[in-house]
Amino acid sequence: MLSVVLSITLIVVDVRFQHLDHARHWLSSAFTPMQWLGDLPFRLSNGIAFLFTSREALEDELESMRAKVLVLERKSQKLASMTAEMNRLRELLKASRVVDDDVVVTELSGVSPDVDNQYIVIDKGISDGVYRGQAVLDDNGLMGQVIELSEFTSRVLLISDGRHAVPVQVNRNGVRAIAYGVGSMGRLELGNVPDTADIQVGDLLVSSGLGGRFPQGYPVATVSSIEHDPGYSFARVEVRPKAKLNESSLLLLVFQDGKGLQSQSTDSERDEVALRLNDAAPSNEINGEVATKEISP
């Protein structure tokens, strides 16, 4: 009976206060080796599949990746000058300057064992300067946000989880909405969209940055269906996440406005970026820089 009372106290304390976060952080740090072991079969199977990949297939992949890099580099050259120009224009308008965010590459190290709790575990934690609420992207769009930290790993709530919501806006015209997760990987829903709102199937939704949680302008989803039911005052809008929520294994952690960078001040590469962010003159380089460091677990 004692343990029942103790459990209920624990529930109340954890729901109401933040005191147990430290205990959770230590316990989940202690479970990191088990997590690593549990993930081993998956890694091994991937490794074995890699062993049996033919040389031609690898060469093809390399070739296509080189081509992709070329295309992207051309785009980024243009982007650099455009960013500089936009900053100059915004300065003329006396608006705050737009800077690119600093990102760090991280790798998936575990997924939620049950389907209804949609989170993933990444291999960067407090020791890498990750902070709670940090946005996580893959190469296609927004994945989710960090909700729980341990020393070397952290837990990321996916945007598709039923507890998650992202403020978004339509890229075409800036109509704002909120995209709610519904607990299914391939689908989000927009909440409280007026029947008359200018949203069309195929529209790209980007994060609006309004909640202050997510950085602005990252693709979140595309509109897949719109249903106008005369019985309801709001339209039913379903959207498909851009990020490959259940496939991507290489992810990006976004450091916004130098938040969390203080703890990383030993890293010269990122220092440089932080300095450049503070620099008043518009530079012709891209501010964001991907630190492709080797992962050190």
Next chain:
Amino acid sequence: MRVSGNWIAVIISVVLALVLEFIRFPDLIANARPEWLTLVLVHWILRRPDIAGVGFGFVIGLALDVVSGSYFGIHTLALSLVSYLLVGMQKRVQLFPIPQQAFVVFFLVTLSLFIVYTFESLLSVPDNLISIFLQAFTSALIWPFFALLLDRISAWVR
């Protein structure tokens, strides 16, 4: 010596169950994941009621709270109640034939998951109800083999 050997076996089985909890399954069968830690709890209460009881259930529940990322206390409550029930009927269940034991396991896992479901639906977003029965079913299905494995481990440690 004997007692410490038992504790080592308990720790090994808990670590094993934790590793199993973290293993990734394909989406198709992820809904039917056995509740490894609950199985470990049931096994030790049946085999060594002198060292495993409601307190052990509480500790296992704490581990499950961390693993599943739920609020602290939900799984501890569920597993404390389950172990309380099991301690009460331990003498009988010990003598049950394996299929009947598996049925008890089904009942206990369903009960614990249902308590978790109730609290999660009060506080956040719960699992779906079908997966509770699926998980209880696979737990019962795997119980004979898992109990055998844990017996082997404790024999090997001693």
